[in-house]
Amino acid sequence: MWPVLRLLRRGLSTAAPRGLVYEKHGEPAQVLRLKNLAIASPANYEVRVKMLAAPINPSDLNMVQGTYALLPHLPSVGGNEGVGVVAEVGHHVSSVRPGDWVIPVDAALGTWRTEGVFSEEALVRVPSDISIVGAATLSVNPCTAYRLLSDYETLRPGDSVIQNASNSSVGQAVIQLAASLGITTINVVRDRPNLQSLVERLQDLGADHVITEEQLRKPEMKDLFKNCPRPRLALNCVGGKSTTEMLRHLDYGGTMVTYGGMAKQPVTIPVSALIFKNVKLCGFWVTQWKKDRYQNREEITKMIRDLCDLIRRGKLLPPPCTEWPLEDFSQALRDAQTPFLSRKQILIM
């Protein structure tokens, strides 16, 4: 095709707002379609946003599959997280102006789109002097890591935390936030052919100890605790055996918080852990945490401010990302479901 004609075609097809729409639940690659979207001018309390980038997170996929705790009315646009730039505001909008960068406050905004009109209160402004990828991946995983480290145990410098799926985006944020607080992290990952490069990557982020699921079960684990205090906090993203093994190393009276179930297996707790170690078990869902603070947002804005400060100071890096144009969403979805890739797939609008 002649280049000009190709450009013209691209130009014509990108001019209309587009999004990844699903009309029924099912496998994301099968039910998501790239469609033109009808976008109205923003009403009084609404904002028109041009999306810049939006990642593909496990919960986004679960939402499309229909297995998540929160399901939107269908048809719906996929994606819960991302960053956009304000293009136009309604008459009564006061918290953002054209040119500002915004991220969703809450889940189910439908971020896999080039453009959308949202209510002002569904958005929060973020500084535009951080990277697009950093802003696009801020509202779910770093916020989760921040809450997990803040809300369950009073952790002091020198204390330790153990976590599984440590190379997940949440896990990488936990490593970096803990390192900035002087908290030691014990990081469990699944074994893989290129394990050493993953270990080095996590150590570069500030991980103190990186061990495999197999090492976690070995008696030699007790050697690790000769120089490192037993963790007060265990962060469970996996379920199944991994969780039971991790729990064995928790300090007396410590807390295990479950926030993910990647292995799709139940959590089994030895009775002795409850009786003789008095461990506390809880769950965390960032969506509920934010919902509970939707009206009074001080804690949300403080958290976003703190995280942006860390990003600016180079102390909180986004996970390594593979960037995809929106039209290549099928490959992006495939890679988002491929084990051991250790990269976040992100749609660039």
Ligand SMILES: NC(=O)c1ccc[n+]([C@@H]2O[C@H](COP(=O)([O-])OP(=O)(O)OC[C@H]3O[C@@H](n4cnc5c(N)ncnc54)[C@H](OP(=O)(O)O)[C@@H]3O)[C@@H](O)[C@H]2O)c1
């Ligand atoms: N509760 C909340 O508020 C909240 C908030 C944010 C995220 N989450 C949850 O946290 C989890 C991680 O999210 P993310 O965005 O950080 O993920 P991510 O960056 O996509 O990483 C996925 C992680 O899961 C691991 N994994 C995949 N399949 C696994 C299996 N069968 N057994 C053990 N590990 C497995 C991967 O390890 P490999 O490299 O070994 O494949 C990787 O570490 C998801 O379940 C997500 O829904 C919950």
